[in-house]
Amino acid sequence: MTSSTDFALEIQESPKRRNVKNEKPDTLDVHERQGKDFLTAGEMDMVLKASRKGKFGSRDHCMFLLMYRHGLRVSELIGMRRSDVSLDEARVFVRRKKDGLSTSQPLDGEEIRALRAYLRTRSDDMPWLFISMRRAPFTRQALNYLVSQVGERAGFAGLHPHMFRHSCGHALANKGTDTRLLQDWLGHRDIRHTAHYTRTSAKRFEGIWG
Incomplete structure (x- = not known):
């Protein structure tokens, strides 16, 4: 039986905003004037553990792990293709947006195990690395909603995808x-x-105090 969370993801409802401001001040020190915009390594472990629960736990955990370890933006994650990953060489090609530097990055053992567990659930030949239950590419709205739901499950209300990038940094x-x-x-x-x-x-x- 499909849960309410899974159903909401499949119809791709936009997530309700939780006092998240969209304004982008001009200075590079914007983070210094905002509250904490990242999770500690221990807190992120709690989120990754929570992501395993649910009907699509292997997919969700794999997405969250890659997003955290490689500091992926939403567009970078949902745009990944199966051909970007080489399990034999333990490499993933990260195609950066915003005129960023795209690089081939190593995958550690935990990531390889997560990818193998997820790819075993795939019986299609679609090119995208992560797809929805309807065999369509993940959307920004669906990922935002999923992250917020897993965040609440882990005890971190208001969690949003870009916090994974900050947490990586x-x-x-x-x-x-x-x-x-x-x-x-x-x-x-x-x-x-x-x-x-x-x-x-x-x-x-x-x-600093010797």
């Missing part, structure tokens, strides 16, 4: 990732966008 910065390497991983053309993550990283302040 902060997680890698906290691991001490070089700013230039992080810039290329996220596909930023302007390093000032990347610097936000390294400037606010807790790792940067470790040992």
Whole structure:
């Protein structure tokens, strides 16, 4: 029996907004004037665990994992094709939007297992990596709705897809990732966008008191 969440996804209803503002201030330090726009690694683990539940758990978990690990924008995720993934070589081609740097990136063991589990559920020959129950490409509206529903399930009301990208940037910065390497991983053309993550990283302040 199809759940109400699955039904809502299939008719692709637009998600109800939860006080999310669309305005985009001109300065690059917009994040500094907003509230927390990312999840910690531990919080993201809770979201990934919650994404496994439901009729399409293997698909949802795979989408969320790739979106987080590779800092994917919505358009980048739903635009992925099966040919972008090579499980034998453990690589995924990330085609960046907004004139970003597109790169071939490694897949770790967890991602490969998630992809294999999901692809085993596919019996079609459609080119898109992620599809809906109606065998159509995922839409932005459907992904927004799915993320908000899984977020509530995990205890994070108001979760939206772009927070996965920010969470990726902060997680890698906290691991001490070089700013230039992080810039290329996220596909930023302007390093000032990347610097936000390294400037606010807790790792940067470790040992400041000796």
